[in-house]
Amino acid sequence: MEIREPKADEAARIREVVDSSMTTSFRLSPGQIDGITDDQFGDDSVDEKRDDEDTLLHVAESGEDIEGATITGFVEGRLEDGRGEVNWLFVDPEHRGQGIGTELYETATETLRDRGAEHVCVTVLEANTEGHQFVERFGLEHDGDRRIEVAGESLVKYVYTDSDVDVDLPAESNADSADDEDADSAEFPETETTDGQLTATSDDGKTVYVAREEEESGTAASFFVTYEDEDRAEQYGFYCANCGSLDVSMAEMDRLECSDCGNAHAERSEESYDDSHL
Structure with missing residues (x-):
């Protein structure tokens, strides 16, 4: 070689x-x-x-x-x-x-x-x-x-x-850096900020709370865990930051997929990798 x-x-x-x-x-x-x-x-x-x-x-x-x-x-x-x-x-x-x-x-x-x-x-x-x-x-x-x-x-x-190395990442790659309403609307479409809480509305009119610190990466944008209550006691599902949809399904292997835009995430497992591949 x-x-x-x-x-x-x-x-x-x-x-x-x-x-x-x-x-x-x-x-x-x-x-x-x-x-x-x-x-x-x-x-x-x-x-x-x-x-x-x-x-x-x-x-x-x-x-x-x-x-x-x-x-x-x-x-x-x-x-x-x-x-x-x-x-x-x-x-x-x-x-x-x-x-x-x-x-x-x-x-x-x-x-x-x-x-x-x-x-x-x-x-x-x-x-x-x-x-x-x-x-x-x-x-x-x-x-x-x-x-x-x-x-x-x-x-x-x-x-x-x-x-031991710190890398300066582009600001737009860090969703948690959005700390005002204008930034939220850009990073989190179809959401509102009320009393410091980021919320989205389901198709049936239900208000859910988006947990910005509970993030899963996606192929187009991140997914975020959502809750039915402000205290985050009951999980509702997931929010797609690519299109703002709450219509996110979870299949086998913890695979997330947005039904509206196709944004997807699949949890990696050590069993799926063989050191000899590369």
């Missing part, structure tokens, strides 16, 4: 790796995967990133393919204001279990530090069902969430850092 920078004519193979990896391991629709792949890894995007001195691109090349060497993994990072970030890492599902992901991660973080990064964080899409525990294997801790816009989609990324 060789870790190297990609060549100008290898964008198509990178997209294949990204598409197959996301199809296998991400809770995203085919349309969302196509949008991310085209937006982030199209020919023009890869060329721009290759020419950007602050962006790091590495591929893993294996000689196992019957036609010769082939790209089996890809990592992207960026250096900005003395901080390094690994923001995409993919391994072809057909080549997992060979330590490719680990080699890409370690090479990327070492390269970013060599280029001047004082510390390196890693961001993982909430919808990546296997990437979170892969990152945690390196001693990183979930430090906060960041919302990104990709191909018209609003997605949530988890930020992982060393335990």
